[in-house]
Amino acid sequence: MIQNFGQKFDAEMFYNARDVAREITYELASSIQPGMTEDDAHKLYKDICSRSGVVKNWHPAKLRFGPNTLKAFKEKSDPYTLQENDIFFLDIGPIIYDHEADYGETFVLGNNPEHLKIKDATKTLFQDVQKYWKENNKNGPELYIWAENRAKELGYNLNLGADGHRIGDFPHHIFFKGAITECPEEILPNAWILEIQLESLDKQFGAFFEDILR
Numbered sequence: 064m065i066q067n068f069g070q071k072f073d074a075e076m077f078y079n080a081r082d083v084a085r086e087i088t089y090e091l092a093s094s095i096q097p098g099m100t101e102d103d104a105h106k107l108y109k110d111i112c113s114r115s116g117v118v119k120n121w122h123p124a125k126l127r128f129g130p131n132t133l134k135a136f137k138e139k140s141d142p143y144t145l146q147e148n149d150i151f152f153l154d155i156g157p158i159i160y161d162h163e164a165d166y167g168e169t170f171v172l173g174n175n176p177e178h179l180k181i182k183d184a185t186k187t188l189f190q191d192v193q194k195y196w197k198e199n200n201k202n203g204p205e206l207y208i209w210a211e212n213r214a215k216e217l218g219y220n221l222n223l224g225a226d227g228h229r230i231g232d233f234p235h236h237i238f239f240k241g242a243i244t245e246c247p248e249e250i251l252p253n254a255w256i257l258e259i260q261l262e263s264l265d266k267q268f269g270a271f272f273e274d275i276l277r
Contacts, residue, residue, distance in 0.1 A: 065239045066254045072232040076160040084164035092170045097147045101126050121163045122156035132269040135224030148173030152271040163230045165256045169270040184217050185259045185272035203246035225260035252277045
């Protein structure tokens, strides 16, 4: 029941929706410049959604700049203006083709090596966790225990306030509202978003990456 889909779920449409969300993310990222605030980014996102035919989001976009990249999903951002050498991440959840898309990635302005390193580490950890999951058939809690330990090996803290969730045809909530760490079953492909949010050890900034476990 936890990992079921609705009658209208279609895998091809599901992945098409994911690809559109990724394209929107990159279009939005390319428009974000130093001097902007997160409110500015939200206005840009709204405009892109309008042009793309997206009329509804199943979760509010989280567009985090600078030190706000340390914030978990439910935390409120502090006022901040993006700098010349800075880091930000975008996490969007549009409904496309009646399917839930959810994509998030980190972007860097300038060439701060620590920003670039943590950005790359989120993708590395995502790939490592996905490989571990495929090879070991783990449930949600087991998956994130492994992910937390692997993050430490990479030199970062894993923000356990960002731990992934169900996804599918809208609304997946009729089957399960909780986080992946609350799923006691072996995690099935194409039903979950794996979220990776890392924190620098000095807690000055973070980075984020999410995509479908498949």
